[in-house]
Amino acid sequence: MDSETIGAISNGIKDHLSVQSNGSDSTSLSHRQPFVIGVAGGTASGKTTVCNMIISQLRDQRVVLVNQDSFYRSLNEEQLKKAHEYNFDHPDAFNTELLVSCMEKLQKGQPVRIPSYDFKSRRSIEPLCLVNPSDVIILEGILVLHDSKVRNLMNMKIFVDTDSDVRLSRRIQRDTVERGRNIQNVLDQYARFVKPSFEEFILPSKKFADVIIPRGGDNDVAIDLIVQHIRTKLGQHDLCKIYPNIFVIFSTFQIRGMHTLVRDVKTTKHDFVFYADRLIRLVVEHGLGHLPFTEKQIITPTGSVYPGVVFCKRLCGVSVIRSGESMENALRACCKGIKIGKILIHGDGNNGRQLIYEKLPADISSRHVLLLDPVLASGNSAVKAISLLLSKGVQETNIIFLNLIAAPEGIHTVCRKFPKLKIVTSEIDSSLDRNFGVIPGMGEFGDRYFGTD
Numbered sequence: 110m111d112s113e114t115i116g117a118i119s120n121g122i123k124d125h126l127s128v129q130s131n132g133s134d135s136t137s138l139s140h141r142q143p144f145v146i147g148v149a150g151g152t153a154s155g156k157t158t159v160c161n162m163i164i165s166q167l168r169d170q171r172v173v174l175v176n177q178d179s180f181y182r183s184l185n186e187e188q189l190k191k192a193h194e195y196n197f198d199h200p201d202a203f204n205t206e207l208l209v210s211c212m213e214k215l216q217k218g219q220p221v222r223i224p225s226y227d228f229k230s231r232r233s234i235e236p237l238c239l240v241n242p243s244d245v246i247i248l249e250g251i252l253v254l255h256d257s258k259v260r261n262l263m264n265m266k267i268f269v270d271t272d273s274d275v276r277l278s279r280r281i282q283r284d285t286v287e288r289g290r291n292i293q294n295v296l297d298q299y300a301r302f303v304k305p306s307f308e309e310f311i312l313p314s315k316k317f318a319d320v321i322i323p324r325g326g327d328n329d330v331a332i333d334l335i336v337q338h339i340r341t342k343l344g345q346h347d348l349c350k351i352y353p354n355i356f357v358i359f360s361t362f363q364i365r366g367m368h369t370l371v372r373d374v375k376t377t378k379h380d381f382v383f384y385a386d387r388l389i390r391l392v393v394e395h396g397l398g399h400l401p402f403t404e405k406q407i408i409t410p411t412g413s414v415y416p417g418v419v420f421c422k423r424l425c426g427v428s429v430i431r432s433g434e435s436m437e438n439a440l441r442a443c444c445k446g447i448k449i450g451k452i453l454i455h456g457d458g459n460n461g462r463q464l465i466y467e468k469l470p471a472d473i474s475s476r477h478v479l480l481l482d483p484v485l486a487s488g489n490s491a492v493k494a495i496s497l498l499l500s501k502g503v504q505e506t507n508i509i510f511l512n513l514i515a516a517p518e519g520i521h522t523v524c525r526k527f528p529k530l531k532i533v534t535s536e537i538d539s540s541l542d543r544n545f546g547v548i549p550g551m552g553e554f555g556d557r558y559f560g561t562d
């Protein structure tokens with residue numbers, strides 16, 4: 110295909126409405142694995158609206174929308190004569206092999222040419238649409254969650270769940286007004302193919318969704334949560350790639366729900382403590398998983414051999430007063446009788462951080478240290494605390510720094526200076542404000558946890 114045709118393709122994107130993009134005009138993007146989102150749901154459920162809302166909220170990211178409709182197989186002459194007998198809602202109506210191969214190329218960072226489907230002639234038509242690789246790829250269509258090969262490409266699966274009466278009335282409106290069909294044909298197609306296929310193929314695919322959005326595009330709250338989740342994943346993606354020593358606990362909607370509560374300015378102290386404690390416990394358990402183990406076989410009461418492991422014994426905690434003290438209970442609950450030292454660092458979140466007080470186990474140099482501080486902001490407190498541990502003879506590789514939220518600035522500071530320690534956190538935030546507060550953050554952790562604000 111020549112460059113003229115490619116120009117025509119780019120200009121044709123809007124007309125065919127099969128591919129949209131947010132500034133994904135760069136073919137020279139350095140390749141990184143894009144975040145793939147699948148958006149399924151019955152006909153006229155509002156999938157397109159949901160996708161457009163996600164795209165508009167992710168304005169600063171390169172996003173491309175691929176529509177499953179683009180992969181409708183062309184009808185042959187015979188089928189065209191009896192188009193009213195053709196089931197456009199059956200999985201076989203789509204060229205899924207081509208869809209998978211196009212998606213795989215996009216995932217590898219290669220541009221692809223995607224077919225355009227003409228609803229009037231019911232054929233795949235020229236020109237093809239050129240789609241460039243992007244940070245986020247949204248794949249939308251009634252059956253994108255049906256086939257496991259397509260599902261396996263996705264990092265996040267969404268099902269738009271809209272009442273079937275609402276969908277039918279929208280479909281009648283759309284097909285009569287936008288597609289020039291008569292109402293009787295629309296109703297016949299709906300009763301004969303659309304509804305049965307929805308029940309047989311689309312509705313059962315709902316169980317594969319990570320997120321079900323009731324009421325489609327009207328559900329601003331669900332869309333905000335999804336966008337936040339994607340942002341977090343994109344941010345983490347880069348930092349985790351740059352620094353292999355940063356570990357973010359596996360995000361689930363249960364965890365995001367806890368973060369939603371602790372970050373909410375309206376959350377009471379009681380609830381803040383409850384949900385912060387739950388998150389802290391998860392971070393502590395995850396952090397312990399990075400300690401070395403030795404193998405040990407044991408015999409179970411059934412007389413069988415269990416090839417087990419023994420926990421590492423030489424460890425201690427060190428909390429950064431005062432917020433870090435909130436993490437001591439979780440550590441004690443996981444490691445019976447663990448020694449916990451303390452460090453007090455004072456000053457603003459700039460270079461003026463000073464070490465005020467320390468009380469550490471005398472034999473700390475021979476121990477693995479779990480450093481506890483729920484917030485990593487500029488990283489200046491962490492640098493002071495870690496430098497003190499190193500000056501006491503603790504090996505950098507033996508330090509695991511546990512926190513709830515980490516700003517990219519703090520991660521850069523700590524990971525550049527101490528590339529051999531590990532940071533375990535539950536979420537990476539977007540940035541720091543002028544006052545060294547984490548954004549979106551959770552405010553002053555110590556004040557909220559200990560009720561001093």
Ligand SMILES: Nc1nc2c(ncn2[C@@H]2O[C@H](COP(=O)(O)OP(=O)(O)OP(=O)(O)O)[C@@H](O)[C@H]2O)c(=O)[nH]1
Nearest residue numbers: 151152153154155156157158197198228231251303
């Ligand atoms: N009559 C007719 N219907 C077709 C044809 N090709 C596709 N369809 C219908 O197009 C539908 C797929 O698109 P929808 O999910 O309704 O469209 P959408 O715009 O993505 O929907 P929302 O964004 O969720 O509102 C299927 O239900 C098919 O029945 C065709 O050539 N003729």
Ligand SMILES: O=P(O)(O)OC[C@H]1O[C@H](OP(=O)(O)OP(=O)(O)O)[C@H](O)[C@@H]1O
Nearest residue numbers: 431432458484485486487488489490555
């Ligand atoms: O990465 P930095 O910019 O150094 O900021 C992080 C520090 O800020 C918080 O403590 P804070 O000073 O608010 O004290 P507190 O724990 O007593 O509330 C937090 O617990 C860290 O220790």
Ligand SMILES: O=c1cc[nH]c(=O)[nH]1
Nearest residue numbers: 486546547552553554
């Ligand atoms: O946002 C921030 C920054 C530092 N310390 C906190 O508790 N919160």
